[in-house]
Amino acid sequence: MVIQVGRRSTFDVISSVRKVVIPCDENSAGRDMRQLHPSQVGYICLSETPEGKSTGLVKHLAMAAIISPRSNTRSVAKYLLKCTLTPGPVEVLLDGMCIGTTSIPHSTIRTYLKRKHKYVSVMLSSPDGDIITVRTWSGRPMRPVYNINNGMPKDTPWKNLLKSGAVEYVDPTETSGLQIAPSLKDVVYGVHTHAEIHPSILFGFSASLIPFANHNQTARNIFAS
Template sequence: MSSTAGVSQVLNRYTFASTLSHLRRTNTPIGRDGKLAKPRQLHNTHWGLVCPAETPEGQACGLVKNLSLICYVSVGTPGEPIIDFMISRGMEVLEEYEPMLHPNHTKVFVNGVWVGVHANPKELVQEVLGTRRNNIISYEVSLIREIRDREFKIFSDAGRVMRPLFVVENGDNPESKVPSGSLMLTKDHVRLLNEDRDKLP
């Protein structure tokens, strides 16, 4: 039976900032005495998720990282309601799919599992996106459409590191009156938020 060191640690209480930093620390499970440089280096996918400067000196350099203040870890929501919603919107389940008849249909994955195919992926993506923006499904659900590979991937599982993003309108939307390529966040939204804040007791 092997013993593992560092499972429990005394929480750093020197300052408020150091306590926050300690609570958001991540540990890469690789031996500290290794000479490999790649696990210690920054990666492009860390942008906005990991602090590029906060790491200890010495053997743990680059292996112990700190999550950025805007980064959060997903709690996870069930994927079955999303699958049922897509079936009601014309998704063909995998058991009934005939690849010889419809070779160009887009594959739909939920949490890495191929659940079905759809003939009109653009419409399906817009409908699922609309449910997320209207808070019908959780804001933590990630939607990825790979046009070249003809795949639509949905992730709702726990343990994904995430960060907030600005929403940009891809096409002209008559409902929001936002031109293509512009931010969905407008001055009206900021004004309404300020009015709500002023109403607080």
């Protein structure tokens, strides 16, 4: 598939290279694939899609969303093997492969790995909390959120926020196990674990230029983007 890159402006170029194209016949009558799934919020722009037959089949990444690079699997595996030296009831999986069992709490493992490898996802993949899943492979959509467990973020450079753990990248699977507040003002300690950075980053680069988008009809935002 060949996608033409727009050259009218800097934002046009950025928007073109951040397209997400669903490989499906645009004449298909299916609606589900054209709609935005709740798990895609924060990763896919809420409004930016073309009109006509391609509506919903061509989407765009949200402003702060990235595609994860591959992390250092060897370093992650080395740490997880140390965790399994204290065996317990919790099974540890690394990229789908069982490493062993451990008694170390999930929160401890997650905090360490997130500090060392910012593009690693760590989650409890079992309702009973007896399986810890760690993913390091590339190609996962990720977005930044505030981690309120590491203290309230301060007005510091972005790289310092990532280094301190105040901001961390999460993927859709990991997000399903987190309690994310709409903003820092809405955080309820003991209930929420994370908070959204700002509502504007739920949009893509083109849609974020729409004045007062939160006061427009949804269809109007789609036309304007």
